[in-house]
Every structure is written in C-alpha cells, then in structure tokens.
Amino acid sequence: MTTPKSEKDLHLPLSRVKTIMKSSPDVEAVGAEPLYLVTKVTELFVTDLAKRAFKNSKNTFLEYKHIAEVVQEDDTLDFLREIMPRKITVRQFKEMMAKKAAKNGNSDDSSEESSEEESTEESSSNNEQD
C-alpha cells in the first residue's frame, strides 16, 4: 500500500499546474499523464535554472541578477526575457521609488542609487504582489 514513488516525488501542486495549463486558449482538458509530466519537467526546469544561476553567484547568496544573467545568455530561455529583464523596468523602478517615498517620506537622489539588490532587503517588509 505504499504510495508510488513517481507521484510522491513531486513538489508542485498538480491542481495549480493544471489551472495554469488550462488558462492556455488551446487547452480544454488535461489528462493525468501530461499533467504529471508537465509538473515534473517544471521541477526539473526550476532545479536547472537555480543551479546555473547559482554558478554566477560568488558567495552563498543567490540573487535575482544571477538568474537574469542566465536568462539573457541562453537563447532557449528567450521566453523568459520579458519577465526577467536584466535591469528593472521603469514601472518597477517608479513603484519602488513610490514605496520608498511613502515609507521614509523622502525621495531624494540617495535612494535612486539603489538597485534591485538593495530592494531585496527592504521589500521583505512590504508585500508587493502584482
């Protein structure tokens, strides 16, 4: 009565993967087998991307820029380039500035220096999901 290994080794929730797949206009039904494989390969993908990104890190801290670098250099990851730009977008930058201004009441040049690295620490306090 043991649960088969191949199903247990998945981390990602099948139901969520299914929802995402079904959001694709061409997909009406998703069978269990393709669902399993898409979930599996997505985990392989995340593992692969994280490992490669980590090679760009010089210490034991994995940052956004390390991932963006992999994405920008590997042509097969072209589909991620829009969502993972090497630099932050103007919109994000403005949002960041607005948040900063709201937080400490000053939006001077000092804050403009800060790039994505610095924002990682600060963003932990505010929940910005889009």
Next chain:
Amino acid sequence: MAEKLEDLNLPMTVVTRIVKEALPEGVSISKEARTGLAKAASVFVLYVTSAATNIVKNKKRKALTGQDVLDAMRDIEFDRFVEPLGEALEQYKQMVSARKSGGGKKKEEGEEVEMIEDD
C-alpha cells in the same frame, strides 16, 4: 478557469523549496530571486503547454498525451530534459498499470490519476 490571478502562479514557497534542495546547504536566496524563479516556473508551464499543444494540433489529434510533452522538449530545445522526463513517463506508466491491476481504489487520489475532464 482560474478564479483569481494568483491561481495562475505557482506557489512561491514550493518553488523555493525545490530551489533549496537543488542548491548546497546554507545558500540564501533573495526575495526577488524567489519571486523570479516562481514566475519563471509559471511561465515555463505555459510555454511547455503551448509547445505540446502545437504538436497535438499538427497531428490533428485532440487530447494531449505524455508523449506530446516529451516531444515538445525537443521542439523548444530543452533536449537535456528528454532523458529524465522519459524515465519519469515510464515510471508513471508503470505506476498507473500497477495501480489498475492492483485492484481498484487503494487511495482517494483517483482524481489525479484517471481523470480526463471536459468542461
């Protein structure tokens, strides 16, 4: 269909867990890196789905199969995943047939295994 927009993203906590397992112990991951990886994974799901769907369309079939997902890997030049994924497919098939011959409902996960729905 997704009710909420968050439903179209993979849960960040789970993605982070996968990442942590992939990296050496003691590595910390910035929040933006976590968000980025979770987003990348979510987009990857769609990317693979659309590649697999294209194969189905070209073959003038309707239902998506595991083999289509496997074939899609070559189309999107993720050849390095073909082998591990092929193994996963084999395992999966074995598991399904074992469960069928093992007689009926061992557990209540039938939904995930057998279901082909059409809504």
